[in-house]
Amino acid sequence: MQKLKDFAYGALVPVLLLILWETGSRLGLFSPVLLPSPTAVAIKWWAYLMPGQAQEAGQSTLAWLLSGELLHDAYSSLYRVIAGFLIGAGLALPFGLLMGASTRIYDLFNPLMQILRPIPPIAYIPLAILWFGLGNPPSFFLIAIGAFFPVLMNTIAGVRQVDGIYLRAARNLGVNQWTMFIRVILPAATPYILAGVRIGIGTAFIVVIVSEMIAVNDGLGFRILEAREFMWSDKIIAGMITIGLLGLAIDTAVSRLNNHLLRWHRGLEH
């Protein structure tokens, strides 16, 4: 009952806004080309979601449902985010562990990192096209760059803040360098690393939308730009809503993972 109340309370502002918007559209206050009504957007969103062709004989219902444009786009975008993120974070993690653990390695690479870090991933677009042409590779490259720095910086900070008492306790138990790294330093640094992962995923999601506007012909970013060319503002907004939903889904998944991996951590209740 309380939950229902909370939900109703939270829905109050969005619903009111929708009503105002719909009323405004019906009264002809907004041009349908610039700002279509919520119902028009909802109808478009549904059309975007459902498959274009009728179900063929022999095709399973699930496969048919998944063949819709929206799901195809969402899948393409998600695929790029995950692949690009894995490349970027996969490089940043070991590199960050090394830079955090060794001042010599840190001093060697830090100046370069400080120069590269402020360059927004978007600024790499021309180079990305030049180097990788069209298709997925430039997207992967841009997303990887977007994910790399947050994960790197947090991993370095995470390793550096590891409490010396754990290192002493581990040395007392007779651990070697490798075990110290894998079973003590890495887990002790996970709260920081995961905070970096969360920022990195967020950046990756921004970059994927932008990168899809330049070099590919599917994905959510591509779709809303395509819709603009036809002045389909209802589809633009339907696409934006989908982007929002996908972002929410990714963030929820990462936050779940976070809570699971940090169930030992003092700051969290589970």
Added chain:
Amino acid sequence: MSQIIVNNVQKVFKTPGKDVIALKDINLEIKQGEFVCLLGPSGCGKSTLLNAVAGFALPSSGEITVEGKLITGPGPDRGMVFQEYALFPWMTVAQNIAFGMEVQKKDKAEIDLTVNQLLEMLHLNDFRDRFPKDLSGGMRQRVAIARILALDSPIMLMDEPFGALDALTRRNLQDELLRIWNKLGKTILFVTHSIEESIYLADRIVVMTYRPGMVKRDQYVDMPRPRDPSSAKFNDLKRELGRLVMEEQQRHANDEMKLAAVD
């Protein structure tokens, strides 16, 4: 031959301004199976001496040998229990206890057996899959002790292990420790600044002076266990040691006053 020999040990900390002589001319011989307490006011070098035996911070001069071998670094033959517990928070109770044995590449069946025995011995059975954050201070220190017992090291080093616990839990763990010591025959070097705790536990109490840290008194405690803290003999010794520690405490306080005056 004694198991631990501390020979002419000196430790100097170089700090900007002036050097601190934390330990000076320390000579100690500790026999296998002995329960020795290091007693003294804050800052007299108890932890410094313990860390030197543990191998975390080697002496500036002099040497420490264990079973005739010179100490050059930490090792699982000298298990350390820290005041701050130092349990690995990302490991469960059972994983914390097992970790040292995994490092030593013991086989799985043996590890499981030992972990179960230790959980039993320290009354931790109900907590085996809990993380340290869910445990009370007393429980955490039990785990820390179990973790060291799992190493099966002949020597246990303990730096004010019960300092942060309430009186009741503290007495409880002291009794537990004596029971384990009796059963397993370990050598224990135990740092405390509680006079009562040292008399309750030790075969022998080494009272240290404040700056430079030297041995002020090497006192054997000749009382059968369990010792009664309200007995006359206990209290005579308590008064006697209290006087010694107070003198050093006074020097500590004077030192701080002088420092404050300079500021």
